[in-house]
Amino acid sequence: MKMTLKTTKLALEYVENDKTAKCLKLRCDGHLHIVLRSSTLRSWERSHSGALDSDDLGVGPQRRIISSPPLSLCRVSSDSGYSTCSNSSAASRSDSVVSDSEGDMIAWFGSRLNLRDEESLATKSATDHFSYLMEKEEEYLVCLRSILRDYQGMNSKTPSLIRQHFDLIFKQVEVIYAFQMALQDSLTETRGQPEKLARVFTNEQFQCYSRYMVMTPAVQRDLLQYASHFKEHFPDLKRNILKPSLRINFYAMILDSFKKEASQEVKSKLQEAIDYLNQVKRKANTEMTLNTVIHSPVDLRLGGDMLYIGELNYIGGGTLQKKKYQLILFENLLVITSMKPPYFKYKTHYRVEQLESVVASGDNELHLNVLSEGQTQLATLKFRIKSTKIRDEWISELQKITRRNTKLTQGRGSVSKLQIPRQQFRTLPLDLSRVFPLLKEVVMDDAAGEAGREPVDGYSLPNMNQYEEMYVNKLSSLLNPEIQRPPEALGDLLEKLHRLHSKKFLPTLQRLQKVSDFADYLGENLEELQVYIDYLVVRSQLTVKLDEEPQAGPYICPVQHVYGIYFGLMKELCTSEKCKKSAQRVMRRLREDIDLAQIRVLKEAIVNGRVDFQRSGILLLSSPMEVKTRKKEIRAGEYIVLLFENVIILTRPKQPYYEYVMDIWLDQVNLGPPTNHDCTFRVEVRQGGRKEPITYEMCATSAEVKQKWMRRLHQQMLVQVAKIRERVASAGDSAVGGSR
Incomplete structure (x- = not known):
């Protein structure tokens, strides 16, 4: 049986809270988190497989959970930051959880659970690790059978109006159970050899867990809504239902334990499997985030995976109102939202190329320098974060991007040696x-x-x-x-x-x-x-x-x-x-x-700009055009307009260079209403917060050039739609991945 996988370690540690009793805090690289009371640790130690009892969820004075939509994201406490980006199993995030006075429960999918088992595994041999894994596999299969028995029992004991809320996730448990039976056989065949284990845990069918994770928040909410019914008829279900969501982390911990005695080559393969499991969790976290942000002018499904999320207190430097905001960092976007339970309401966003630099200030402030649209003006957004540690983690994540941006603006090494004369009609080639x-x-x-x-x-x-x-x-x-x-x-x-x-x-x-x-x-x-x-x-x-x-x-x-x-x-x-x-x-x-x-x-x-040409795609068209817009920063006049697969760039010829003016990313663009002129067409750039789109009127040199641009733009918008469908389909495919 073909197999593959990747994740990170799990970690559970004691944390002190100002106004609550000592509790357990899950540190994870995900963005949905749960704080556990001490009683949960005893339950966890009994099961050894990461089961949580929903009655043990901590709800303290400073920890509230919002009511979450069917696929939802939890609210983050003001000192929290959640990351789904982890390069190794040793990397961790210290994250607070989010909670809820209404009693809504949330799924979380992190990279570490510092279990006491993890400490004991570190001192054991690979043979002991494998024996432990197989023992827990048996226990986990028993748990899955118990869930499926409860589902069968619901046919006679649970009214259909309640049961219909759980059909999808129980069908997913059936998929996971079939996969786990095959997985157990594959694990047995490895006889504990780390290299073979790494191959087993890189199976694409592990994606079935991603779909389950995405379903978990809604199911937890429904279990809470009908708590009295389930407590009477199915008392173990609320504890068992979380176990599949935690299974990926358990496998990560096991794989990491094998690395201690492995050769460098085998360590690399084990890490590949761990990284794959991380991607399974990251996919789930991203999907849940996408379903919580409203009024965004950019389809966030094209923004890449979610890397980090947290609640920061904005204290000035830009045009935003001074208050708390949720910042969500994707691979290609930084999105700033405000809380509108049960959603996050879009306020503004910055492409990663607009992030200039980030620095710490004082004990708990973060100053983020961002470029305006067109990259002409620099603004400093100032945020206050209660936790210095979380502030430093935000800085670490953002600096990865700003360092990459620095490389985009480094000097033109080869061209500076050429001594090309500034000829009147010649510019450097682009293709x-x-x-x-x-x-x-x-x-x-x-x-x-x-x-x-x-x-x-x-x-x-x-x-x-x-x-x-x-x-x-x-x-x-x-x-x-x-x-x-x-x-x-x-x-x-x-x-x-x-x-x-x-x-x-x-x-x-x-x-x-x-x-x-x-x-x-x-x-x-x-x-x-x-x-x-x-x-x-x-x-x-x-x-x-x-x-x-x-x-x-x-x-x-x-x-x-x-x-x-x-x-x-x-x-x-x-x-x-x-x-x-x-x-x-x-x-x-x-x-x-x-x-x-x-x-x-x-x-x-193309000078004086900062576009990542690895993200822009290849150059498709280049034409001189007259451009008009109501946007004050862009003067009406003639430009050299460049169409790439993912972005339009407006430039002015400054021989032998093209001087950057602004970029318009196609994930935010619609074709505008038709014009009466044979050579003119319009593109509309969507704005957030129900604002009117900004229209750019472009006049080509001929009707033929206009038609060529219209056809290309239409094709690229279809490509954008196809990418969105592919992402949605991949999320759906994970639901049946384990049965293939």
Whole structure:
């Protein structure tokens, strides 16, 4: 049975509360949390599988829970921060819980539960860990059977008006039970070998737990609503119903315990399984968050996974009202919301590229510097957080983003050396495939040739030797000052290429017995090809000079040699099962190098902006247009408008560069009402809080260009819809994942 998985450790620790008795606090990397009283620990120790009795949920003076919708998120206490982002099982979050005076219960899915069992496991051998795992598997199956027996009993003891609230989650328990039976067999077959266990816990069918976690808050609410009925007829159900939600964390703890005695290679595989389990929980946390934010102009399903959430007290620096807000950090967005039980009401958002820097101030303040839309003005949002520790955790998460943004604005290293004149009508290229059409074929060509066929004669070992000798001679002639002197920036790179091929690649080819060995050699020396990234960038930027000169042609030969001959050889070698793995590795690296070069070309051509071109997608269209809008920051006039897969960027030509003006992300865009002009179309940018959208009127140079833009925009909006459907479908698929 195929298996795979990833998660983090679990942790349970005592915490002191100002106005409540000593309780237990679950530390987790999720965003839904529960505080337990001491009595719960005794129940937990008896079960050893993470069962919680709903009667043991702590409700203190400073801990209130909001009534949650069917798939809901809990309210966070003012000193809390919740993270679903964890790079290792050792990483933890210290999080408060949220509670409720109305008595509504909430699911939580964290990365750690510092159980006493965890401490004992740390001192035991791998054999003991495996015995413990199998023992708990038996207990867990007994628990699942008990839940299913209760469900059967509900047919005769529970009115249909009550029973209908529980049909979905009990069907999911059936899926989980079928999966666990197969999982137990697979675990038995591993005989406790860590490497085999890692494979077992990377099974995509673990996604069935994500669906269960998403259902848990609504079910807990319904159990509480009909508490007297269930206490009378099914007293164990309220305790057992939480166990599946905690199972992922238990597996994480077990996997982490095996790492102590494992080799480095096996540790890596175990960590991959742990990371996979973390992703299962992160998916559940994200889905619950998405269902609680209302009035957002951006479809948050396109914002990536939720990384962190917490309640912060806003004390000034921007335009928001001074009060408490819920901040939700996704991979691509920071969303600020206010509490409107049982939902979070959207207030504003910032793309991650707008986050400039974050610093601590005093004992408990956080100052977040953000760029305005268009990245023209800097504002400092000031927040106060009761807990210094939670403040520092927020800073840690935000600094990961701001450091990445710093890299987006680093200097244009290669272009600064080129000394390109500011010619009146020439700008730097934005698309490598227009400078080197061959690269488009490399990126798009996924065919690997006919399986079992021998490589064609053109790629025989003698021919490859000949091609390499000719290339080395060509590089020598390009470097010969008596023939022609290349531009300084190209000359440095050509010398590096000449040394690489004359000293390493050509001698290697001459020593080899068969051409397939060259794929193995390249696969072991992929870093040597990195110089071609620089060459692609610099040579493309020099088109503003070289394309006007007759000697421009020879400087294309390095691109033709590596992305033509080398890539063609690797494609041919893919027809052989023996060579396929090495050849595909080289092909993959060549494509990755093209992608990196393309991103650099865009970064260095579009100045004074900060767009992550890994998120923007590829460039689709580029046209001069007249743009008008009521937005004060954008003056009416002519712009070079760039359409990428995920964003529109307005620029002004400032030869040889494009000067960034603003970006419009397509996840916030609708096509506007039609116009009376043949060349004009409108796009509307949705605003939050029921505000009117901002309309941009764009006038193309011809009706044909307008239609091309309209078709492309429509296609990309369909792509956005498809991404949303895919995300929704993936959440649904997890419901049946365990039965496949």
